Amino acid sequence: MAQMNMLHAINEALSIAMTADERMVIFGEDVGHFGGVFRATSGLQEQFGRDRCFNTPLTEQGIAGFANGLASYGMTAVAEIQFADYIFPAFDQIVNESAKFRYRSGNQFDVGGLTFRTPYGGGIAGGHYHSQSPEAYFTQTPGLKVVIPRNPEQAKGLLLASIRDPNPVIFFEPKRLYRASVGEVPAGDYVIELGKAQVIKQGSDITVLAWGAQMEIVEKACERAEKEGISCEIIDLRTIAPWDVETIAKSVTKTGRLLINHEAPLTGGFAGEIAATIQQECFLSLESPISRVCGLDTPYPLVHEKEYMPDELKTFEAIKATVSF
Amino acid sequence: MSNAPLTNETVHRVSFLDKASLHIPILRILQADGTTYENAVLPVIDKALAEKIFDTCVFTRVLDERMLGAQRQGRISFYMTCTGEEASIIGSTAALDKDDVILAQYREHASLRYRGFTTEQFMNQMFSNEKDLGKGRQMPIHYGSRELNYQTISSPLATQIPQATGVAYGMKLQGKRNVAICYFGEGAASEGDFHAGLNMAAVLKSPTIFFCRNNGYAISTPTEEQFAGNGIASRGVGYGMHTIRVDGNDMLAVLAATQQARAHALEFNAPVLIEAMTYRLGAHSSSDDPSGYRSKEEEAKWQKHDPVKRFKLWMINKDWLTEADEAKLFERYREEVLAAVKVAEKLPVPKLDEIIEDVLDKPTPALRKQLKELKEHIAKYPKAYPKSAGRL
Numbered sequence: 001m002a003q004m005n006m007l008h009a010i011n012e013a014l015s016i017a018m019t020a021d022e023r024m025v026i027f028g029e030d031v032g033h034f035g036g037v038f039r040a041t042s043g044l045q046e047q048f049g050r051d052r053c054f055n056t057p058l059t060e061q062g063i064a065g066f067a068n069g070l071a072s073y074g075m076t077a078v079a080e081i082q083f084a085d086y087i088f089p090a091f092d093q094i095v096n097e098s099a100k101f102r103y104r105s106g107n108q109f110d111v112g113g114l115t116f117r118t119p120y121g122g123g124i125a126g127g128h129y130h131s132q133s134p135e136a137y138f139t140q141t142p143g144l145k146v147v148i149p150r151n152p153e154q155a156k157g158l159l160l161a162s163i164r165d166p167n168p169v170i171f172f173e174p175k176r177l178y179r180a181s182v183g184e185v186p187a188g189d190y191v192i193e194l195g196k197a198q199v200i201k202q203g204s205d206i207t208v209l210a211w212g213a214q215m216e217i218v219e220k221a222c223e224r225a226e227k228e229g230i231s232c233e234i235i236d237l238r239t240i241a242p243w244d245v246e247t248i249a250k251s252v253t254k255t256g257r258l259l260i261n262h263e264a265p266l267t268g269g270f271a272g273e274i275a276a277t278i279q280q281e282c283f284l285s286l287e288s289p290i291s292r293v294c295g296l297d298t299p300y301p302l303v304h305e306k307e308y309m310p311d312e313l314k315t316f317e318a319i320k321a322t323v324s325f
Numbered sequence: 326m327s328n329a330p331l332t333n334e335t336v337h338r339v340s341f342l343d344k345a346s347l348h349i350p351i352l353r354i355l356q357a358d359g360t361t362y363e364n365a366v367l368p369v370i371d372k373a374l375a376e377k378i379f380d381t382c383v384f385t386r387v388l389d390e391r392m393l394g395a396q397r398q399g400r401i402s403f404y405m406t407c408t409g410e411e412a413s414i415i416g417s418t419a420a421l422d423k424d425d426v427i428l429a430q431y432r433e434h435a436s437l438r439y440r441g442f443t444t445e446q447f448m449n450q451m452f453s454n455e456k457d458l459g460k461g462r463q464m465p466i467h468y469g470s471r472e473l474n475y476q477t478i479s480s481p482l483a484t485q486i487p488q489a490t491g492v493a494y495g496m497k498l499q500g501k502r503n504v505a506i507c508y509f510g511e512g513a514a515s516e517g518d519f520h521a522g523l524n525m526a527a528v529l530k531s532p533t534i535f536f537c538r539n540n541g542y543a544i545s546t547p548t549e550e551q552f553a554g555n556g557i558a559s560r561g562v563g564y565g566m567h568t569i570r571v572d573g574n575d576m577l578a579v580l581a582a583t584q585q586a587r588a589h590a591l592e593f594n595a596p597v598l599i600e601a602m603t604y605r606l607g608a609h610s611s612s613d614d615p616s617g618y619r620s621k622e623e624e625a626k627w628q629k630h631d632p633v634k635r636f637k638l639w640m641i642n643k644d645w646l647t648e649a650d651e652a653k654l655f656e657r658y659r660e661e662v663l664a665a666v667k668v669a670e671k672l673p674v675p676k677l678d679e680i681i682e683d684v685l686d687k688p689t690p691a692l693r694k695q696l697k698e699l700k701e702h703i704a705k706y707p708k709a710y711p712k713s714a715g716r717l
Contacts, residue, residue: 025498051498057528062487062521066529069505070490072476073426075498077491089517096481097488105469105477106460107683142684166686195689242689 003030006077006177009152009185010040010117013159014078016189018048023113024163026053028080030325036121037082038178060086064093064116069112071168072101072103078163084120084131084172085109098168099143112166117159120148121213121263122309127302133212133264133295138170139241139273145169145239146192148212150187151177157192158238165194174213183214192215197244199251203233205323206257209248209274211237212311214261221315230323240270249281261310266294270320288325293318328342344555347562349570351602354577357629361577368420368581372645377439378419378576379640380654382411382633385435387658388447389607391666396611400670401451403465407432409574409606412632413538417578417599419508420587422717426505427475428485431466432538433508440473445662448669460683463677483513486522486535490596493526493533495596497594504590506534506583512543514557526596527564533596534586535561539575540605545618547699562597573601574632577639605632612677677713 004012018024026041027047032055035042045053056063060081071158081087087094094116102110122131138146147162147169149155155173162169174181200215201222210218215236222232233251237243252258258278260271275290293310301308354365361367389406396404406413418436419429427436434447446458450468453461459469459477469477476492479485489507496503513519514537526533537557541548554560561568567589571578579601586597590695604627608615615624640646677700681692688696700717707714 003612023498025494054529057521057524059521059525061517062490062525065484065487065518065521066491066494066525068484068494069428069488070495071491072488073492073495073499075495092481093484093487093518097479097484100479101477102686104459104463104467104479105471106462108458108469110686112686116557145685176658220356242685242691245691 001186003007003182004185005179005182006149006152006155006173007040007179010159010173011044012185013156014041014044015047017076017078017160017163018044018052019273020189023050023074024052024076024078026078026080027056027066027190029058029082030055031080036080038175039111040117040173041080042250060090061093063252064090067114067116068093068097068101068111071114072109074113076163078115078117081116081118083130084118084134085129087116087118091137093111094138094144094170095141099141103143110166111168114168115162116170118170118172119175119178120172121174121176122300122305123213125302125305128300131300131305133262134136134171135172135240136264136268136270139270142257143168144241146172147194147195147238148172148174148240149173149200149238150215150236151181152183154192156185157190158194160189161191161194164191169194172212175212177216192238195239195242195244197238197247198236198245199233200236201232201234203255205231205255206319207233207235207248207251207255207257208259208315208319209235209237209263210261211240214263215283216314217310217312218261220312221319224312224316225319227246228320230319232319243274245277245281248278252278252282253285256285257314259291259293259322261311263295265297266292267297269294288322291318291322344559347555347559349555349558351570351572352578352582353572353575354581355575355635355639357635359635359642361639366581368577368584370580371578373416374419375640375645378415379646381415381435381439382636383651383654384438384658385411385415385516386633387655387662388434389657391662392451393611395666400666401465404451404611405432405466405609406607407435409632410538410540410603411435412576412579412636413536413573413601413603414508416576417536417583417601420580420583421506422503424474424501425503425587428489428492428505428507429478430482430509430513431478431480432510434466434468436508437468437470437473437475438633440475442468442470442473444665445669446470448665449672452669452672453674454669454672455675456672460679483509483516484516485509485519486513487525489533489535490522490526490529491532493531493596494529497530497532502591504532504534504587506536508536508538508544510711511537511539511548511557512546512551514560515551520526523560523564523566523596523598527566530594531596532590532594534583534590535596535598536583537598537600538603540573540603542605542609542615542619544609544613545615547618556600558598558600560598566596566598568598568600570600570602572576573603574630574635576632576636601634613618673716674712676716
């Protein structure tokens with residue numbers, strides 16, 4: 001196992017996937033020789049040629065439409081949207097086209113070989129056009145998978161699984177962890193199954209659920225809580241759609257309490273969906289209302305980023321309040 | 326080659342270009358009486374090809390007439406005809422190889438017929454029965470056939486344009502000697518997808534034929550309220566691709582232009598834009614009444630340019646067809662279509678279980694649970710859900 005950061009792990013996953021699959025193509029804005037603004041695709045054009053790793057014109061709508069066409073013709077398409085904030089011009093091609101290719105054709109055509117990679121989330125002083133977490137917009141669209149990794153090891157295994165999944169996948173990469181998150185990453189080719197949450201730490205008083213970059217925050221909050229004698233079970237959802245109801249329900253049945261943390265705004269966020277489902281599945285086991293610690297219902301601010309964030313302290317306070325309800 | 330000069334010519338007083346600066350002639354080969362223009366260069370066509378084209382024209386006319394009638398009688402919920410645009414659609418499809426992929430807008434059922442879609446298959450889709458290849462999931466006319474390389478129609482306008490660029494790029498990478506053809510109307514060319522798709526095809530060198538049916542109306546909006554430039558063709562030049570404007574009611578002109586567009590796309594891995602100047606003789610769809618936005622005189626004028634009639638006269642002039650042959654063909658297809666309607670409308674709807682299939686490659690536990698609950702509910706109230714209750 002080698003130590004590496006998340007960008008390096010993503011780059012390695014892309015290189016492994018392209019080597020194994022001659023039909024795989026990577027494209028997006030600046031992804032060619034330059035390697036992308038975050039350098040996730042560094043060296044791929046040199047390794048695989050300009051036909052298979054290339055810059056596109058500045059058109060997210062075009063990138064997504066082109067990706068749909070490529071994938072519908074049996075290619076493995078990995079499209080980069082430079083920032084998740086800029087995925088909205090591609091929204092129609094993703095929710096009306098990628099998501100519905102298989103269904104609308106009665107399985108005659110599909111775009112299963114398509115993966116959108118896009119950096120998401122705040123914490124980089126990026127203001128509201130370089131910080132959004134738009135995962136919930138896509139979870140209401142049947143036909144898409146939505147995946148978010150929390151560290152380099154997860155990023156490599158989940159990305160390889162996403163590229164090889166026979167369905168279109170949106171892979172959100174936590175950009176504030178690109179270089180900050182460093183860890184052991186297994187060598188070679190491996191996949192982490194999509195649709196499965198991971199229990200990171202066992203506990204008995206409360207289940208704390210998050211995904212992506214927020215995992216670091218909830219882990220720190222839980223450390224604080226443990227010092228006050230609260231035993232936290234920590235779960236990384238990993239795949240937001242379709243999500244692993246069973247693992248979460250099993251945990252909440254055991255602990256009797258649930259806190260969900262995400263960076264996107266509270267209203268209409270995916271935590272609401274989880275809360276509704278778990279309330280139904282675990283009603284008789286619940287000992288307190290399900291708690292949500294999320295972003296504010298404001299656009300992502302620049303100067304008050306720290307205040308906006310569902311951070312460690314807010315999470316810690318919510319854990320205490322839930323346990324002592 | 327960043328910042329390479331686009332021209333070396335300079336001027337020293339202000340001089341603007343306008344839409345008239347771009348001289349775009351219309352390719353026309355056939356005259357109204359079915360003879361060809363002197364010096365016209367004909368497409369590659371023999372008797373068998375001409376017969377297949379004409380056969381498709383007649384079938385399409387019959388299908389459009391009968392199915393619009395079926396819609397008026399309430400037997401199907403929706404219909405769209407391609408009356409008046411047959412030469413644009415069939416002439417271009419006839420120039421292709423069967424492995425070239427068609428990405429159509431919605432009005433190109435004649436292309437599908439040309440490739441062999443059966444009368445039964447048309448009906449199964451329109452009546453959403455259990456034999457519909459699309460499993461009863463889309464409105465009538467949203468056909469698709471994997472076997473015939475005709476991608477399933479999507480209602481949102483112009484989405485197929487950048488997709489065609491992607492399909493053709495895939496063909497190039499796979500070393501196929503094929504092109505993708507993308508049909509759209511001049512109205513769809515106002516969508517962002519049009520710009521994205523053409524620009525990407527030109528820059529990425531994707532062998533795509535962009536075929537614009539400039540038929541005069543986007544639902545009720547006439548072309549003068551749709552664009553202010555020199556049609557759609559001027560944009561092809563702007564994107565840096567080979568472009569041609571043809572008489573879209575001239576079967577031979579459309580065939581010739583598309584044959585050469587295909588050869589160019591393959592030779593240079595380059596896209597081509599064809600703008601076919603035609604006229605939508607019918608309504609936009611069965612939900613539309615054109616008398617509210619255009620005159621009878623205008624329609625009558627265009628009746629004189631009927632593309633099927635012009636091609637028929639050419640075939641008669643060549644002794645490849647008689648009026649009697651045509652009458653027989655019409656009669657045969659009228660019977661065939663009516664018989665197929667009767668069969669298709671009696672077939673049951675697809676099984677309810679299929680409602681959760683193909684969302685993803687496999688139904689999720691959540692979907693299976695939702696189906697189970699739905700079936701239990703329907704079993705309790707079968708009279709409220711008669712279409713599915715009998716097939717639980």
